Amino acid sequence: MNKGNYTAVTEFFLVGLSHYPGLLLALYVLCLVMYLVILLGNSMLIIVSILDSHLHTPMYFFLGNLSFLDICYTSSSIPPMLIIVMSERKSISFLGCALQMVISLGLGCTECILLAVMAYDRYVAICNPLRYTIIMNKGLCAQMAAWTWIAGFLISLIQTLLALIKPFCGNIIDHLTCEILALLKLICGDISLNVFIMTVASIVILITPLLLISFSYIFIISTILRINSSEGRKKAFSTCSAHLTVVILFYGSALFMYMKPKSKDTKTSDELIGMSYGVITPMLNPIIYSLRNKEVKGAVQKFLIRNIYFKSM
Numbered sequence: 001m002n003k004g005n006y007t008a009v010t011e012f013f014l015v016g017l018s019h020y021p022g023l024l025l026a027l028y029v030l031c032l033v034m035y036l037v038i039l040l041g042n043s044m045l046i047i048v049s050i051l052d053s054h055l056h057t058p059m060y061f062f063l064g065n066l067s068f069l070d071i072c073y074t075s076s077s078i079p080p081m082l083i084i085v086m087s088e089r090k091s092i093s094f095l096g097c098a099l100q101m102v103i104s105l106g107l108g109c110t111e112c113i114l115l116a117v118m119a120y121d122r123y124v125a126i127c128n129p130l131r132y133t134i135i136m137n138k139g140l141c142a143q144m145a146a147w148t149w150i151a152g153f154l155i156s157l158i159q160t161l162l163a164l165i166k167p168f169c170g171n172i173i174d175h176l177t178c179e180i181l182a183l184l185k186l187i188c189g190d191i192s193l194n195v196f197i198m199t200v201a202s203i204v205i206l207i208t209p210l211l212l213i214s215f216s217y218i219f220i221i222s223t224i225l226r227i228n229s230s231e232g233r234k235k236a237f238s239t240c241s242a243h244l245t246v247v248i249l250f251y252g253s254a255l256f257m258y259m260k261p262k263s264k265d266t267k268t269s270d271e272l273i274g275m276s277y278g279v280i281t282p283m284l285n286p287i288i289y290s291l292r293n294k295e296v297k298g299a300v301q302k303f304l305i306r307n308i309y310f311k312s313m
Helices: 021-051 058-086 094-127 129-135 138-164 180-184 192-225 230-259 268-292 294-312
Strands: 011-014 091-093
Touching: 011 094, 021 058, 021 268, 021 294, 058 094, 058 138, 058 268, 091 094, 094 129, 094 138, 094 180, 094 192, 094 230, 138 180, 138 192, 180 192, 192 230, 230 268
Parallel strands: none
Antiparallel strands: 011 091
16 A cells, blocks of 8 residues: 555554354353453462462462463453454554553563473473572572563564554454554555564564473473383473473464464454464463362362362351
């Protein structure tokens, strides 16, 4: 389009899946149920990791960060999306869209880095167990967590500002939320800088952490295979299996969304796959950790039994 034919935008209209009203209604009910499960499951993980002294370790400190991140991530997108779905006007203010994009993109970037940090924690615990408490001390864990959040939001802020300062040729976003890929399609003129920054960010946020996770697990698996006891091997692998499952779910959908060739039109499959890492993965995280980790499962059971007991008295 001609760069001069732009519109002064004060609000955006989110019309994703508007051609499928039946699907929108089903999506509303499904997302509402999943959001409640996300709040319940992740809140319970945070509570038990605080209350149970056996879980006061670096692994559960980062897991608590992940659960808090998932609550914030879904709270920044699902409630506004549910309002948009049931609204006739389906609009969001320019500032509201900007805030939603900064927060959701920032939390998504933070989760990518946090999963790599958690992989490093597992690497030290299994490959260097005698020095684990020395290396992964409270100070280092706090610094790693803080820089994870700072880096995630810094990358998000840069990408969002570069997108919002551009002139727009319209204000209709073919998506259910203010998603940066959908917003870029409304920009008039050259977006080569945006695409370049996004490509660099994808490499830094997606590819680099994934490579670090892969290298960590190569060393972890080789160490586990050298353990003589089958019970020891099983125990060592059980501490990593939950994290590895979450990595596969999260990175699989994120890589599909951000590293595949971009098309002009938003496909229905793209929106639904975007939901998988925006809703389904945060919902499954506490379930996966509760089912595949005996310490978490035991802590959750004790928490539930204790609360049921006190309520029955």
